[in-house]
Amino acid sequence: MSGKTKRPTQELWRSPQWKSPFHDQIEALMTERRWYDWAGYAAPDVVEDAELEYFAIRSTAALFDISPMVKYAVAGPEAEAFLSHLTLRDVAKLKSGRVQYTAWCDDDGQVLDDGTLFRFNASTFRLCCQERHLPWLLDTAFGYDVSIREETDDIAGLALQGPTSAAILRDACIDVSALQPFEIMDLPKKLNGHVSRTGFTGDLGYEFFVPPGKADELWELLWRAGPMRGLRAIGYHALNIARIEAGFIVANADFVTSEGALRANRPSLPDEIGLGWMVDLNKPHFNGKRAIERSRMGNGPRHVLLGLQIEGNEPAHHAIVYHAKRREAGVVTAAIWSPTAKSSIALASLDARFAERENLWVEIYAMRELRYHKLMKRARIVERPFVKLPRRTLTPPADF
Amino acid sequence: MKSCDVIVIGAGHNGMTAATLLAHSGRKILLLEAADRPGGMAGSYELAPGYTVPALAHALSGLEASTLDALSLDKHGLQRGEPMPTVGVAPDQAPLVIMGCYGGQISDLSQPQLQAWSDLHKALSFQSAILKRFIASAPPQPDHTSMRLKAEALKAGLAVKRAGKDQLREFLRMVLMPVADVLEETDIDPRLAGLLAFDATLGIAVGPRSPTSILGLYYRLAGQALGTEVPVSVTSLIHALTAAATTAGVQFQFGDAVQNVIVENGVAVGVMTQSGKEFRAANVLSAISPVATFNNLVGPRLLDTGLARDVRTIRTAGNVTKINLALRVRPDLAGVGSQQSRIVFAPDINAVERAFNPSKYGELPEVPCFEAVLSAVGDDAVPDGAAFLSISVQNTPFHLKVGWDQGRNNLLQSVMKVLERLSPGIGKTIAASQVLAPPDIEDGWHVPGGHWHHGEWQVDRLFFNRPVFGAANYRTPIDGLYICGAGTHPGGGVNGLSGLNAAREMMRAGR
């Protein structure tokens, strides 16, 4: 036995839920104490009032803490080739200073996760996602000159979303007027980070990434510029409404990730969750290519993810979808009453046989004062996004 | 431009077997070999002037008459011989001589022990015959769309059922047992038990007390079980195979290793050699280690991550060291006659297990167990009156803690210590010696890890998991690229089965 000196160790059991760099700022504003667990971090579900927070996204501006998002730093001379092997899209086509929404698959073509890929320069990238993939990334990196490091805890992320967000930034002396959707630019030197015109709301919006030590400074800067423009801190509840309106999907909510699935038949091919457009068969080999091609040449997708518009005003949470009110056709993965579209909308995974069909119905069990109202409501397949806003992509951004 | 129909990589016995069979079907075959002569791990070389010794493989087991017939090897100068006698030796105890295969005569056993052995042999032969069914063709895939696995299992099941309930039950009980437990359930002679325990585990990283170690014995017995195994010397086999391939029109190219397989749009279209030559073909069949094929010839960039990861989990670390000794005088060993003989030093089960223990930790055994082939009196391969001793030492791990620079000498010393006790003075007659440790085998034969079987031959890497799931049917995910060799089903040993199976699969697929 060598000497048993006590080592400094993290006392992990004391606070298993970590605090994001913006935690204190959000906590100070919170009136409801509605925290939830996001990948090991305490994250706000509601800061003050979910409805008002939603309207902040769609009418003024909203701040949402995205620090808990899992982040990997990918760098090296062969980072591009590695990422092209890993993901479905061609990373050679991703220019420096831009962001790509992408996804990656296992050998069977089943989606491991979706996420955003940031390219800072020829050889430096960041991959942001919902689930953890370090072993898969390292295993894919075998034979490539590339380094991969998990950097979730080392980067503070903050999303500023909503029609007045560009104006707020102008007031905060950050000029984003030329920033195109999916473009990245450096923040002023003192913040030592960058901003991208990205988001999860389908609205005009920006995402900031700075070292944790700069988190307070960034928050203060935006917050000070906010009051004139209706800025609010928001929680996931409001964001979730906006993301469904925008038709965005969430891993392990709208689809089951292949490494997390206990039941082998649950994961999906890209074509089965509406990500088929990402698949670039013209680039060099990538993970799952053969399986995706095989599926396309064979029976095609088993199920498809679609947008539904449902009659009435009752959200169809996890409802079963029927064809002709009888045959089970699929399941609703996410549903809300859309305050902007003024309709009940849903994302649903349908058996591929019903993908083009009319005569679809959803069965909704609405609980009212301890009594279920069983509703059978007609559903119509509609294009996503459910809410399409020109201001999302307009450059330079309009003032409100 | 296509220069041939199939390029075969590696002129070991499996590569030559596959090439010959494919050539018989009218295909144009190019066989590329890195060394300057055929044979691969079954080749031989001159250890010292006048002494030609088997490089690695020195004894055959499991070579089937049907394999020889499929290639018409008898027409190409194959000399069918007599099975080598096996002599179990140990200091201070009488030698145990087995004439012929296991089923043959055994000297120096009492009647009850002979009976015990005969009963066990019967059971083992019956059981290995069941497994044999799955060895002689491509492995059934665990795919419900194909009925083959079910059909094979059903056929095997029915065959056993016909033999009776007890036989079926005994098979299902024994099939994954430690060989030591099987042996200790009987009253067989401890020397014979040691010998069987050694033979079951030779070349595999298990000890006789490891569950599943009985399988090694089944594999050895598979050919004998049906009485279809043919005794042939390694050298004669390689000569005949080379002649058969040449006659069949296989074109050989020696001395230029393949650098990589050329893959275009996901399809293998040829190979590039180290000297920069490019050969094109409709198909490529790699008969070298599957790990080398995937990691080096194809490269991880063309593979999906799951498969590439699985390939890297193949346990390639070899554990057999070959020691070749050129002896000026043929040693006199009790029980050994004038013919070429296989001498096994494995006094009892515990000795084999004890020799295995340190290998788990990257250490060499204090008293190693080994098999040695002693050349016959008057063998042409050595000068008059002289001999070679070709020794395979078990439990010599690839990753040796002290390093093989020191390990080679340590191992030679401990083997010589045993040999001196068996044949005092033998050390003084050594004209030349060479120790080929697993890293030397890796370097010399392009086999990562220097493993006899190109990768552990244990249940988790057999059948549809050999070499890995997704590449276990001699096909690979790369269209047009096939694999065979010891690393594929059914495994190593100089039996040509994987070459035969792979060629048949290719022909079935119309390749």
Add this chain to the structure above:
Amino acid sequence: MQRPYDVIVIGAGHNGLVNACYLQRAGLNVLVVEKNDWIGGAAVSRELTAGILYSNCSYVCSLFRPEIMRDLELAKHGLQIIAYEGGAVFKQDGDYLASYRNHHAHRREFARHAPRDGEAYERYARDVTRQCRFIQPLLMRTAPDPASLKPRDLGELFYLMKKFNGLTAREMAATVRFWTMSISDYLDEYFEADVVKAYLALAGIIGTALGPMSPGTAYVLLHHYMGEVDGNVGAWGYARGGMGAITQALASSFRASGGIIETGNQVSRVLVTNGRAKGVVMDNGDEHSADTVVSNADVKRTFLKLVEEPDLPIDFVRHVKNFKMRGSSGKVNIALDSLPEFPALPTDSPCIRGDMHFTDTVERMERGYDDWKDGKWSADPFLDMMIPTTIDPTMAPPGQHFMSCFVQYCPPKVRGEDWTDADRDAFGQTVINQIADYSPGFKDRIIHMEVRTPRELEAEVGLTEGNIFQGELTFDQLLFNRPIPGYAQYRSPIDGLYICGSSTHPGGGVMGAPGRNAAIEIIRDLKRSPSHVSPAHEIL
């Protein structure tokens, strides 16, 4: 002659009692006979020193089937199973690896030892859970006889095939690998850090006469993980009041339904007339007659000691003799006057309320196995140590503690010779030394201790060679091979004589499934209704 019973159950271990409870509830008149003055077999809580209860054989529980607890109303009879917190492995360099209940704390702790391992745990847990989901339903079913053409066997075989067919090809390939690999090789495919592998390898060797590098130990791991599935891989708990609480609750349930237990009287043999069991003869000469006799004793004890050899087929006896139940473990039970300190752990660490180990590499475990093969106990023993009194207030006065140290490996004989008291004490000392190395002042806290080698386990509990599973969990002794091919359905060559202990499918651990499954077979044979036996819970 005493009053005739319908059934006599030999041995009041947990399986014997589970079996007796189900039979009694089927309307049969059941007598349980137990050689010791107390009941419980290897699931006991014994007050070996004033005021302190010892779980002196089995010490944790997760496998005990909830279906059985519900059927037999064990909660009503006082049984509570309580979950415990994580645990720790102490490293030789002074650091430790903790296991925390919180998912993220657990991941971050693993990542502290190797960044990859924190995230690799997710796929590992997924893969092991998939295997658990596959195997768990088999626990509560009688294994089919593959050599039989009876409709029921064919039906069960078909069920097995259907289950296997329900897997994808990739899963089938992975399943074959999992069942046959060593836990060491299996873990190497997921993890980098030695201490992480050592921590997880534990479940692959507990109670098994194999090393972590022996093929087949990945399955043994499964056997220990099957307790709870779906998200809570390998969750374990204590029985409140010690393991004896399980058998006490069973006994209480049994008596409440009219059963009778007779203690302090050993069965000397089973009465067999014309190939039929007729009852038992006790050591004191008493006879109890019954047409059905169920033995909770292990297969060797039952058929080599309680039955006359001429009453059995020769092949059967040979198989019984060859059945492998080599003892591989010992137990050191300690009463402490205060909670020991482990300076490596941060203050207030919850690890002290979980299981603690001192073996930080798989190699150290395997070397212990090498010692066992040589008939020695290891100078560097592998311990699974826990202090149940940290969360169970009923076992010791406040401040005092009961510590259970499961020790592997411990040979059934010492270099071929029987254990002596001196051997036993020396063995106990190596265990104490191992703990004291990591816990200063530990020895001074000891009030009382009990050292149990396989000799003591055999003498007291009746486990042949001290094997805690009544037979090793190797392929040749699982499913339809357990205990004897052709006799894996709880019946024996003697009509009316059944076995229901851990020697039978699905094997050891305080699970109760063998006792329950045997009861179903007996109820069928006696043409009674098994409607009071719940089927296994569905796995969705």
